[in-house]
Amino acid sequence: MSDQKRLFLVDAYALIFRGYYAFIKNPRINSKGVDTSAIMGFMNSLLDVIKRERPDHLAVCFDKGGSADRVEMFEAYKANRDETPEAIKIAVPYIQDILKAMHIPIMVKEGYEADDVIGTLSKQAEKEGYKTFMVTPDKDFAQLVSENIFMYRPVFGGGYETWGIEEVKKKFEVTNPLQVIDFLGMMGDSSDNIPGLPGVGEKTAKKFLAQYGSMENLLANTHELKGKMKENIEGAKELGLLSKKLATIMLDVPVTFDAKDFELDQPNLPKVTEIFMELEFRQLLSNFEKTFSVEAVSNASETTSENTETKATPKETKSAGAGQFSLFGGDISSAEAPKENTFTRKTAETTSHFYQSVASGMATKLFIKNLMSQTSVCFDTETTNINPITAQLVGIAFSWEVGKGFYLPFPENKDEAQELIEQLRPFFESETIEKIGQNLKYDIKVLAKYNVTVKGKLFDTMLAHYLINPDMRHNMDVLAETYLNYTPISIEELIGKKGKNQITMRDVALDKQTEYAVEDADITLQLKEHFEKELGEANTQKLFDEIEVPLLRVLAAMELEGINLDENFLNTLSEQLEIDIKSLETKIYAEAGEEFNIASPKQLGDILFDKLKLVDKPKKTKTGQYATSEDILSYLAKDHAIIQHILDFRGLSKLKSTYVDALPTQVEPSTGRVHTDYMQTVAATGRLSSNNPNLQNIPIRTERGRQVRKAFIPRNEDYVLLAADYSQIELRIIAALSNEETMISAFKNGEDIHASTASKVFNVPIENVTREQRSNAKTVNFGIIYGVSAFGLSNQTDLSRSESKELIDTYYETYPKLRKYISEQIDFARDNGYVQTVLGRRRYLNDINSRNAVVRGAAERNAVNAPIQGSAADIIKLAMIKIYEKLQAGNFKTKMLLQVHDELVFDVYKPELDTIKTLVKTEMENAYKLEVPLDVDLGVGNDWLEAH
Template sequence: YNLVDTAPKRTALIKELEAAPEFCFDTETTGLDPLVADIIGMSFSCKKGEASYVPLLGNEEEVISILNEFRHLFENEEKIIIAQNLKYDLKILHKYGLSIKGKVFDTMIAHYILHPDSRHNMNVLAETFLNYRPISIETLIGKKGKNQTSMRDADLNKVSEYAGEDADITFQLKEVFGPLLEKDKLTDLFNNIEMPLVQVLAEMEEEGIRLDVDTLKAFSNELTADLTDLEKDILKMAGTDFNIDSPKQLGQILFEVLVITDKPPKTKTGQYSTSEDVLAKLTGKHEIVEKVLSYRSLKKLKTTYADSLPNEVSEMTGRIHTTYSQTIAATGRLSSVSPNLQNIPIKTARGREIRKAFIPRDSNHLLLSADYSQIELRIIAALSGDENMIAAFKNNEDIHTSTAAKIFGVKPDEVDREMRTKAKSVNFGIIYGVSSFGLAQNINSSRSEAKEIIDSYFAQYPGVRQYMDQSIENARKQGYVETIMKRRRYLRDINSSNGIVRGAAERNAINAPIQGSAADIIKLAMINIHRQMEKENFSSKMLLQVHDELVFDARKDELDRLKILVRQNMEHAVKLDVPLIVEMNAADNWLDAH
C-alpha cells in the first residue's frame, strides 16, 4: 500500500484513477458523527491487492485544495465509485464541497440485499468472503473509552496501512457481490432503488429538523406534575410506601398485599411479572392497575422523549439530525437511530403532544406531512388479485366498513362502530397471520366468534386466502419470498419441525412481501420526489421518512406546487391494480400536519 504524501505522488495516483473504469474510496476522519468529524485522509484502490493513502493533515484551505484535485473523479458520471457505508463518506465529502455524480456501489448495502438477515460490517464481510481478518482500529487509537486517541494523532504509516486495507478489501468485496447480485436478479433493486436512495437519505440527515425545546420543557413539567399525582393515588391505594419503578416491589403490592388475582403470573426467574401485557389483562380487577399503566406510559414519555430529545439537538445547526439505516430491517424498511424519529408516539393523545415540538425552519415555512393511506391493505389487494378487495379500493370505499358489511352480512350504512372495529382488527390481523385466539384477544370476543369472523372474511376475500397459501408454498419450495421489486426475504425455518418456529416463518412469508413492497414503493417515491425537487430548484426540503409518511419543510410560496409534485410521485411510484392514495396536510408543527 502506498503513502501518497507529495504533490507528484498525487498526480501519479490521479492518472491511475482516471484510467480505471471503477475505483474504491474511503475517508478517514476524527469521529463517527459526520456533522462534527474532520477528514484527515482518504484511501483509494482500483486494483486487487493495491491501495494508496492520501493524508489530509494541513489546515482547512490546504485540505480543500488537495480534495479539489480529486473532484473531477467523483463528478465523472461514467465512473463506478465503490465504498462501504457510502452515506457516511458522502456526508464527509459534502462538508468539503464535493459530491459524487458517478455510479455508486456500496458493498454494505449489496450484502444486505443478498443476505438481509446477516451482519454487514466490513470485518465480518472480509472474514466471510475473502477469508481475511483486517487490522483492528483499536491497534491505532486504542479501545473505546476516555483513553482512546484521535486518528489525527496516530502513526501515519500505520494509518496508511489501515486505510489502504479498507479500500482494498472493499474493492475486492465489490468483485464478489456484483456477480452475486446479477445471479439472483437483484441488480435492478440495487441500482434503481437502494443506491440512488443513499444520496437522498444523506441530504435528509444533513438537513435535520427543528425542535421547539421550550414546548418540550413545558410538556416535561406538565408530565412531572401528573406523575406526582398518580404516585400519590397509587401509594394511597396500596396503603403503604413503595417504589413504583421497582417491578419486584410492585409485584409484591399487587399480588401479596392487594391479591388482585389468585394466579399471579411469574417471570422465568420466579419473580412476579408486572409486564405491560400482564397488567393490561388485569385491568378491571383493581383500579390501581390502570393507574400503574398510566404512570408507566407517562414516565416513558418524559424520559424517552420530553427530556431526551432536547439533548439530541446539534450545537452546530440547532437542529435534530437522525441517521437512517438501509441495512437493519430484513423486510426492506428503513430504520432510524440517534435519535429514532420513527417511533415518536402516535397512539395516545398525550404521546402525540411530542410531535408538537417538531416545527418548520422559520415562519416562512410549514411542515407538510404526506401519508400513504392503508398502503399495506392496498398491496395485499394487488398481490392477491382478490376481486372484492380490489373493487372496494377502486370504488374508494372505506375498506373497514366495506369488510364489516361483507363479513356481518349487512349494508354498508348499517355497519356500527363495533362492527367496523372488529373488521379493522381482522383486516390488519390477517396481514400478520392472526389466529382465532389472537383475534379473540384483540376484539374481546370468544374464540368461536373470532373463528367465525375469520372464516367469513376468507369467504368474502377468497383471493387473499389463496395468496397466503401460495406465499407459504413458494417459501417452502424456494426458501424465500419476494416483494414487487424482487427484494428477497429468506425464511430458513419455513420447513422446521418445530411448530412455533415454523409458524413464525409462515407469518413472515405472508407479511414480508407486503411490508417489503410498501418499503420499496415509498423508497421509489422518495428518489423521484428528490430528483424532481432538485430539477425544479425547490428550496423546500424533504426531512423525514416514517414508514408510510414523508415530512417536508415547505416554503409557503412553494407549498401548492410541492403538494402536486409529492402527490404525483407518491401515488404513481408504481403501477398497481389498486389506486394508491396519499393524505396530505401542512401546519406549523408535526402534530397538526399529520
C-alpha cells in the same frame, strides 16, 4: 504427518438436508415428477469431498430410529421436530444404493444417532493412528475434535473449513474441545430441544466456562453466584446435568472401524450409471466419471486437509505498476505472504499487500493523475468522529487493484484540508469514474460537509449484501470473514475500546492509519467483485441500481438536512409531565402503603401480587417474575385504582424519558437541528429504520403523546410542514397481489375498508356497522397482513378463541382469493426458499421447512408479511427517489425531511406549497402501478401534529 492415513466420516442426514435446502430455490424435479434435490445435493457434496481430499478411507453414517438413550433421559428430546420432507425420505434409499455401488460403507446402528456412530469410529480410528475428518456442518461435533480428529465443515457459498483444536478453542472460547459439551449443555439447543440452564445464553455460557471450566464445577460453586442467576441455576442443577448428558456424543456405539472395509475403492461404475440414469443425473454422471477416472486419481495432489483453502491465494506483491510507486516516497507498508496457514483466517500480516501512503506535494499530484485515469475506484474516508456532521477528514484510502492501495492523509488545519479536497474534487465529481465503498452514505455525508458532491456510478458493498442476504449483518468485518476468509485489523486495535481512553484516528501513527484504511478499501474492492455476480444471481441487480443506490443519496441529503425542533416547547412539556408524574407517584405510594421504584417491574410485581394480592394466580414471565405488562394490567384497572395510576405513570415516564427529555439532547449544535440516521440495511423486509434519535416512533396514538409532534416545526416562518401518507397501503397491496376483487372494488369505490370488511363478514349494510364490528374487522385486516391465527386474534380483541376462529373463517369466505394467495405464498416459500416483493426484493426463509412447528409457523407468517411490508417499502422508496430528483431538478427550496414507513414529511417553502402538494401526491400515488389505486393524504401545518 503426510503418511498418516486419513479417514473421512460423513454425517449423511446433515449433508442430505443441506443439499436439499441448497436446491430449494430451484428444486430438481425429474421427468417422472420425483424431487431429486436431496439426492443431487448430497452427491454433489460427497463428490466434492472426494475430489478435493482424495481420502484413503471413507464411510457414510446414518441415524436409525433416533437415540433411544436420549429419549429415555428426556422425553422431549428432539420432540418438536416433525415429519421429514418427502424429498428427503425418498432420497435415503437411493443414496444408500449409490453408496453401495460406490463400495462405500454405510454405517448405521439402530437406536443411535449418526453423531454417536461418527464419534465412536473416530476415536477407534484415532487409536489406530488415523487422522479423522468428520464431514458435517453440525457444531455439536466440535466436542470430538482432537489432535487427530477434525471437523470438515461445508461453508456457506461453497468450500470447506477445517476445525482443529485451535479453531474450536477460538470459536467456543474454551480451553479444551470437550468443554463444548458443557457449553451446549449450559446454553441449550432449541433445535435439539436440549433445555440448557435458565437465563443462560451464549455470552453467559462462555463466561461460565472461562470461570468454572465445566458444568459440574459451576453447579458445585453456585454459592459464588449472586441473586437471580444464583437462584435460577441452583434450581436447575438436575436440568443442567441432563442437558450436558443430552449434548454428549456417545463413544461406545457397538460398531467397529475396519480399515480394510473403509478403504476408498473404485466404484462399480455400470451400477452407478444405471442409478444415475434412472434419476436423470447426466451432468452429475460425467462429473462422477471424471472424479474417478484413472487420471484424476493418479494426479491427485498431495494436499493434506489443511490445504482446503477455497479462496484464492494472495496476490503477488510485485506488479506491473510497482515501479512508479516509489515516486510517492511516503510510507511503504507491505508484508510478504508467509506460508499459508488455513487453520486461521487470513489477515494483513499473512497476506501480501502493497499499501502506501502518499506524501504531500508532488506525490499527491502524481497520485491524483493516476487516480483520474481509473474507471472504477474504491475509497474509504477516515475521520475523527462517527458523526459525519462534525467529523473531520483524517485521510482517504483508495484502491483499484486487489491487494494494493494508497492512503492520502489530511492535514489537521481546516484550510489546508479544504485545499487538498479541492485537488480531489475532479475525482469525486467525475461522472465517469465508478466509486465503490462500504456504507457510502457516511462518506458522502462527510464529503458534503467539505462541499464536495460524489457523482458517478456507485457500488456500495453493504447495500449489495443487504439485497443478497437481508437477514445477515452487513458490517465489513463480518463480510470479510464470511466471504474472503479474512480478518481485518480491528478499529479497537488502533483507537482503543469505546469509552474513556479512546483516541481518534488523528492520533494514530501514519503507518498504522495507512494499513488500516487501505485494507478497508482493498477488502471493499474484493467484496465488490464477489457481490457483483451474486446480485445478478439473486435477480436483484435492478433493485440495487434503481432503488437502493439512488436512495442512498436521497437519505444522505435528508439526514444532512435535519429537522427543526422547538426545544422550549419540549422543556415546558417536560415540566408539566414532571408534575403529573410526581403526583401519580404520591398516589401510588399511598395506595401501595410504601415507597418503591415503580419503574422496576420486579419491585412493582412484588407490591401488586405479593403485598396487595390483587390477583389469585398472577401470570409470570419466562424469567419467573410477575408479568406486569400493559395488556395484563389493563384487565385489572377497573378493580384497583392503583393500576390505572401505574399505567399512567408508565405512559408519562416513557414519554418524558424517551421523547420530551431525550430529543433536545439530540439537537446538533452546529446546525441547530435534529439529524436522524436512516439505516438502509437492517430491516429484513426492506424497510428503513431510524435511530439517534428514532424519528419513526414519535407518539401519535394518545392525546398526551401526540403533543410531542408539536415540537417538530418548519425551519422558519417562510416554511410549513407537509405530511403525505399512503392510506392503507399494505391492505391495498395484499388486495392487488391476491387479486381479491371484492376488496379491490371496495378500494376503487373509495370505501372505508374496515367498515366495508365488517359489513361483509357480519352481513350488515355498511351504514349499520357498529364501532365494535368495524374495530374487529380492522383487527382481522391487520391480522391478515401479519399472518393470522385465531389465538393471536382473540388476544387482540374481546373475542374468544372460537369466536375468533369463526370470524377468520367467515373472513376467508368473504375474501376467498386472499386465502388462496396466502397459501400460495407459503408454497412458494417452501419450493423456493424465499419470498419476494413486487420489485423482486427477496427474503430467504430457511425455517420454512423446519421440523419444529413453532419455528416453521413463524417462517410462514414471514412468508405472508414480508412481501407486503416489503412491497410497501419498495413503493415509498421509489417515490422518494422520484420526488428527490424533481425537487433537485426544479431547484425547489422545499426539502424532504423524514420518512416514517408510509409517510413522508417535507419542509415546504410557502410560495411552493401548491406545486409541491401536487408533485408529492402525484409521485407517491404513481410510484408503482397496482390493480388497486394508491391514495395519499396530505396535511399542512406549522408543526408535525397540525400537518396530520
